[in-house]
Each structure stands twice: as C-alpha cells, then as structure tokens.
Amino acid sequence: MSLAGKVVIVTGASSGIGATTAEEFAKQGSKVVLTGRNEANLKATEAACKAANSKVELLxxxxDVTTDAEKIIKTTIEKFGQLDVLVNNAGFGEMGAILDIEVDQFDRVMNTNLRSVFLLTKYAAPHLIKTQGNIVNVSSIAGLRSFxxxxxxxxxxxALDQFTRCIALDLASKNVRVNAVNPGTIVTDFQRRIGLSEEDYAKLLEHSKTTHALGRVGQPKEVADVIIFLASDSSSFITGATLPIDGGKHAMCPR
Structure with a gap:
C-alpha cells in the first residue's frame, strides 16, 4: 500500500472506526498520530497499535478537534517533520426533530463535524502539499440519505461531503487527493453516545438486517480497510469521491 513511514493523523482515535483505523495504519508501518479527548481510551488504542506492530512510531x-486543530497539526510537524495523511474521523451526533432540537445542539454538531474539519484541513494543507499527501474524511450514509x-x-x-468535493478540486493541481467514506450502521459505541439504550441499540442492529442490502451491519475494520485504500497509492486516480460503506443501504428504497 506504500504507507510505510508515512505520517498519518487520525482524529477520534480513541474508539470505534478511528481506533481500528489507527491500528490498521500501524500494521502498514505508518507513523501514527492518535488524537482524541479521552486519554485513557487513547492509551488503549496505543496499546493495540503496538500489539499490531511493535516497531510502530506513535504520537x-x-x-478536542473543535478547539485544538492548530495544536494538532503543529505538534505533529514538531514531532515528525512532515504530514502525509489526514484522517478526519472525529464525529458527533445529537438527535431531535426541528420542533425540539436547540440551537446549541446544532452548534455542537456543526462545530465537530464540519468546522473542525475545515480548520484541520486548512492547517494541514500546506504540509500535505509538500508531501503530495491526501485527506480521508469520515462522513456517513446520513450525508447521502435523509432520516x-x-x-x-x-x-x-x-456538508462534509460537499466540502470533500470542493477541497478535492482546490488541491488537485497540487496533487493532493481528498476523499470521504460514508459508513452505514457500524458496530461501535456511536449510537449509544447519541442516546440509544441497550435495548434500542439491539433493536437497531436487528432492524438493520432489513435496511442494508447485504442483510447485516458493518464492522469497524471494513471501514478502516477502505480508508487505508484511499490513503494509499492504490487509489492514486481517485479524488473527490464519497464512497458508501453501507452494505448497499444507499441504493435501497423503502417499500
């Protein structure tokens, strides 16, 4: 995959897709920067990366991506001297119909899912141009379908999907690629964090057998493997893409 020795930032690396993605980059021999708010969970990801590759270099x-974007990029460059791949994985969700949801909820979601990506991309871009690196944004089936x-x-x-396409065009002449993955229902703690009880989460996983064409939900590694592909030279002619990893859910229509 030509990722050995590459410097990779993975935001939201403390759990779920981010943690698994960091581990997969470690297996490739990349130098991995793990960022997240939960230090204990980050250390667990660190241990998993070292178990996958005892020689891996980690930072x-x-x-918090909403306030520390510049710090993340600056600290990475101070440590490794370059940046090759930025994986904007950190994400946040809050539920509520328009009659119920509050402005501060809107702001929290947008700050994490969009504004922080804008800032990280802006600060990272000059360094990615130097290495002719790339960006992979972790979006969602929710960017492609309405719920x-x-x-x-x-x-x-x-908005993140459109941002991905626009920045891909901005940076194409610099040979910096920008793509996104759009996962469907993946087995992580995300749904629990947005308020689902264990009972409701179990019901969601069972219901998802009917909403995903392949008849099941996905696993974090199935997303991480595609992120690795998009970050590598194996996808050298792909930019501005939003790739569903959703068992075919994006292609289905309710009956």
Whole structure:
C-alpha cells in the first residue's frame, strides 16, 4: 500500500472506526498520530497499535478537534517533520426533530463535524502539499440519505461531503487527493453516545438486517480497510469521491 513511514493523523482515535483505523495504519508501518479527548481510551488504542506492530512510531495528542486543530497539526510537524495523511474521523451526533432540537445542539454538531474539519484541513494543507499527501474524511450514509429526527447530523455530513468535493478540486493541481467514506450502521459505541439504550441499540442492529442490502451491519475494520485504500497509492486516480460503506443501504428504497 506504500504507507510505510508515512505520517498519518487520525482524529477520534480513541474508539470505534478511528481506533481500528489507527491500528490498521500501524500494521502498514505508518507513523501514527492518535488524537482524541479521552486519554485513557487513547492509551488503549496505543496499546493495540503496538500489539499490531511493535516497531510502530506513535504520537498521542489528547485534544478536542473543535478547539485544538492548530495544536494538532503543529505538534505533529514538531514531532515528525512532515504530514502525509489526514484522517478526519472525529464525529458527533445529537438527535431531535426541528420542533425540539436547540440551537446549541446544532452548534455542537456543526462545530465537530464540519468546522473542525475545515480548520484541520486548512492547517494541514500546506504540509500535505509538500508531501503530495491526501485527506480521508469520515462522513456517513446520513450525508447521502435523509432520516427523521436527525436533521442536524444529516446536514453536517452532507456538508462534509460537499466540502470533500470542493477541497478535492482546490488541491488537485497540487496533487493532493481528498476523499470521504460514508459508513452505514457500524458496530461501535456511536449510537449509544447519541442516546440509544441497550435495548434500542439491539433493536437497531436487528432492524438493520432489513435496511442494508447485504442483510447485516458493518464492522469497524471494513471501514478502516477502505480508508487505508484511499490513503494509499492504490487509489492514486481517485479524488473527490464519497464512497458508501453501507452494505448497499444507499441504493435501497423503502417499500
């Protein structure tokens, strides 16, 4: 995959897709920068990366992407001297219909899912131009399809998809590629963090057998493998793409 020795930032590396993606980059021999707000969870990801590759070079940055974007990029360059791949994975969701959701909820979701990506991209771009690196944004099926009581989250991810395409055009002449992955339902703690009880989460996983054409939900590694592909030279002629990793959910229509 030509990722050995590449310097990779993975935001939201403390759990779920981010943690698994960091581990997969470690297996490739990349130098991995792990960022997240939960230091204990970051250390767990660090341990998993070292178990995957005992020689891996890691940098842990406990940070909040909404306030520490410049710090994340600056600290990475101070440590490794370059940046080859930025994986904007950190994400946040809050549910609520328009009659119920509050402005501060809107702001929190947009700050994490869109504004932080803008800032990280802006600060990272000059360094990615030097290395002719690339960006992979972790979006969602919610950016491609509409769901009730999820207007803010869906809008943030749709905006991220458009941002991905626009920045891909901005940086194409510099030979910097920008792509996004759009996962469907993946087995992580994300749904629990947005308020689903264990009972409701179990119901969601069972219902997802009917909403994903392949008849099941996805696993974090299935997303991480595509992120690795998009970050590598194997996808050298792909930019501005938003790739669903959703078992065919984006192609389905309710009956």
């Amino acid at each position: 842990l940055i406990t940070a 009730p009581s999820a207007s803010v989250y869906c809008t943030s991810k749709a």
